[in-house]
Amino acid sequence: MEKVKPKKHLGQHFLTDLSIAERIAQAVKGHDGVNKVLEIGPGMGVLTDFLLKNPQELYLIEIDRESIAYLHKKYPQLGERIIEGDYLKYDASRILPEKYSIAGNFPYNISSQIFFRVLEEKDRVTEVVCMLQKEVAMRIASPKGNKDYGILSVLLQAWYDIEYLFTVPPTVFNPPPKVNSGVIRLTRNSVQKLDCDEKLFFKVVKGGFSTRRKTLRNALKSFELSEDFRSNPILDKRAEQLGVEEFVFLTQQIEKGRGSN
Structure with missing residues (x-):
């Protein structure tokens, strides 16, 4: 199959290192017994290959039509579980009415927006394992009193336990980004509702x-x-x-x- 060319306007940087893809997939634990995973922005499926080895049922959502066509050819067994759409706008309850996990190599330019969407879905998203710009990953995982600590730190930490897992250099992407990436895991905590508005x-x-x-x-x-x-x-x-x-x-x-x- 002809490879998909990464598109700058979509912020695509395709991971090329299989060992890193495997580490990310292995970090998905299926928290709280959840057996469905939604991969955001699978591109050419480097991470997908390893997520398919996990016991959870895998769904893919991708905005790039060229990638969608490629994924359908590569994974015919997934059928309707390959969704053409934008996670920021897509009603995930149409295909995932129950709780689910999220995995992915998030585009740098929309990673914060994805997390605000996760907050809207916090009653159903039990776990997020993702790679994003290291600076943003550090900010999300940062404790109070740290200069990296900010809005997303507080909002996400209200409902999730957050771990910074490891750093990824630019050299393992095509094209290489100008900054390091970081992999983090968010695990839904026991808070159902905050004691305030x-x-x-x-x-x-x-x-x-x-x-x-x-x-x-x-x-x-x-x-x-x-x-x-x-x-x-x-x-x-x-x-x-x-x-x-x-x-x-x-x-x-x-x-x-x-x-x-």
């Missing part, structure tokens, strides 16, 4: 990090803080110093402030 929680986290160098007292000026709470020492901190539980507490106090006005 979750939509407000998202807004508070984003607001806190909107001006990283400012204290939360200044960064959250647009939010309604009760008179009693305005002197709380937590507001003297910066967003990067707060963990998930502290952001939940902060959200609760803003809820109270809104209720008292």
Whole structure:
């Protein structure tokens, strides 16, 4: 079969190292007894070959029509489990109505958007094993107090346990990216619902990090803080110093402030 040419506008960098593909596939554990895996952006199936060796049932979603045609020829046994579509817009419940895992070599330019989509699907996505730009991978896995810690760190860590697995050099891709890649695993934790308004929680986290160098007292000026709470020492901190539980507490106090006005 004629190989697929990587397309710059789709952010495609095809992995060429089989040992790395195997390590990524082996990191998919099927958390919580889940037996279905969705691979995002399989390209020419380098990772797919190894995911097919896992016990879970594999589904593929790919936006590139040339890759779709290639995948149908390479994996005729997958049939309708090869989906032409964009994970960011596709209703995965049409093919995966129950819980599922995600695997993939995420395009650098949309990796953050994929994770926000995962958050929307958090009640069904039990595990994510993926490769993405190392800087973003480090940020997601970063603990509070670290300079890499940010919005995605807090939001994802609220519902997932996150492990940074290993670093991948640019030389094992075609074409080689200009930066290192990192492989991480997200495993759904036991939190079903945060002890606060979750939509407000998202807004508070984003607001806190909107001006990283400012204290939360200044960064959250647009939010309604009760008179009693305005002197709380937590507001003297910066967003990067707060963990998930502290952001939940902060959200609760803003809820109270809104209720008292």
